[in-house]
Amino acid sequence: MPELPEAETVARTLFPHINNCKFVSTDLLRSSALHPLSLPLSELEGLFVSGTHRRGKMIIVDLARKNGTQLEDVEKKLIFHLRMTGRLHTKDAPYDPDKHTRCLFNMLKPDGSLFCLLFDDVRTFGKIMLATPEILSQWDFWKNLGPEPLEITPEEFAPLLKNNCPIKTAIMDQSVIAGVGNIYADESLFAAGINPARKASSLSLEESSRLLLELQKILRKSISQCGSSIRDYRDANGNVGAFQNSFSVYGKAGEPCKHCAQPLQRMRINGRATTFCPNCQK
DNA sequence: ACGCGTGCCTGTTGGC
DNA sequence: TGCCAACAGGCACGCG
Numbered sequence: 001m002p003e004l005p006e007a008e009t010v011a012r013t014l015f016p017h018i019n020n021c022k023f024v025s026t027d028l029l030r031s032s033a034l035h036p037l038s039l040p041l042s043e044l045e046g047l048f049v050s051g052t053h054r055r056g057k058m059i060i061v062d063l064a065r066k067n068g069t070q071l072e073d074v075e076k077k078l079i080f081h082l083r084m085t086g087r088l089h090t091k092d093a094p095y096d097p098d099k100h101t102r103c104l105f106n107m108l109k110p111d112g113s114l115f116c117l118l119f120d121d122v123r124t125f126g127k128i129m130l131a132t133p134e135i136l137s138q139w140d141f142w143k144n145l146g147p148e149p150l151e152i153t154p155e156e157f158a159p160l161l162k163n164n165c166p167i168k169t170a171i172m173d174q175s176v177i178a179g180v181g182n183i184y185a186d187e188s189l190f191a192a193g194i195n196p197a198r199k200a201s202s203l204s205l206e207e208s209s210r211l212l213l214e215l216q217k218i219l220r221k222s223i224s225q226c227g228s229s230i231r232d233y234r235d236a237n238g239n240v241g242a243f244q245n246s247f248s249v250y251g252k253a254g255e256p257c258k259h260c261a262q263p264l265q266r267m268r269i270n271g272r273a274t275t276f277c278p279n280c281q282k
Numbered sequence: 283a284c285g286c287g288t289g290c291c292t293g294t295t296g297g298c
Numbered sequence: 299t300g301c302c303a304a305c306a307g308g309c310a311c312g313c314g
Contacts (some may be wrong), residue, residue, distance in 0.1 A: 125309080
């Protein structure tokens with residue numbers, strides 16, 4: 001399930017495929033894949049890709065229009081949220097969409113050849129949005145998105161944990177910090193030796209600092225390994241990530257803790273499966 | 283305003 | 299072997 005490192009990997013691997021390429025036409029095969037606040041995708045026609053990046057778990061495509069030979073950025077952005085099973089990849093045109101293809105973008109390379117950018121999504125939770133800054137300012141989720149965990153200091157992190165909810169719930173709350181999901185929440189809490197059920201507000205400055213530093217270390221390591229592939233996740237080249245081989249707790253309930261060898265336990269926090277070591281995480 | 287539970291959605295898994 | 303409930307989980311939404 002794409003979280004921050006997976007979204008970062010998709011944004012990076014997608015870039016060489018679509019940079020400088022022109023949107024020719026769009027075939028939205030499942031209308032619910034389009035975010036309700038989105039502009040119609042027909043407004044993409046004639047625009048070029050000038051960059052790809054990431055915010056939280058979202059992949060953002062920068063758009064530009066061509067003026068002579070110069071690309072001039074426009075304010076519109078094309079945003080993808082992959083949620084659980086979303087995938088972005090390219091195929092040579094013409095491409096016959098399969099049953100999980102939610103949107104097909106016909107695109108033109110600078111050399112004049114046609115290809116397809118595909119948004120596939122088995123479980124249809126993913127969203128596509130074409131938005132101006134004005135639209136983004138009306139989108140609560142975007143407006144409330146917390147800071148990037150790789151761009152804050154422990155001093156900036158600590159005051160974000162004032163809530164009465166479990167610490168795991170707090171760090172997965174996208175309005176607290178952006179990009180952390182179930183995998184990296186469990187892994188960072190284990191690395192920091194903090195029980196996921198602890199009240200967020202009960203963490204000392206020393207504990208919240210340790211949690212942020214461990215989270216940053218894990219996110220960086222996962223990005224360097226192209227993310228984690230549990231089942232569905234692939235980068236834009238169709239490759240799996242490798243960080244799932246470095247998990248300490250996620251999906252390992254019943255297995256011995258790598259520090260104390262006691263069995264890892266499973267519990268449910270805020271409806272989310274949570275694996276932790278009751279001995280090492282206080 | 284906050285915290286909690288539920289629905290969305292489909293493919294896979296495991297128990298009977 | 300076959301059937302079906304449970305599960306996976308990010309986020310919107312409704313409730314108290």
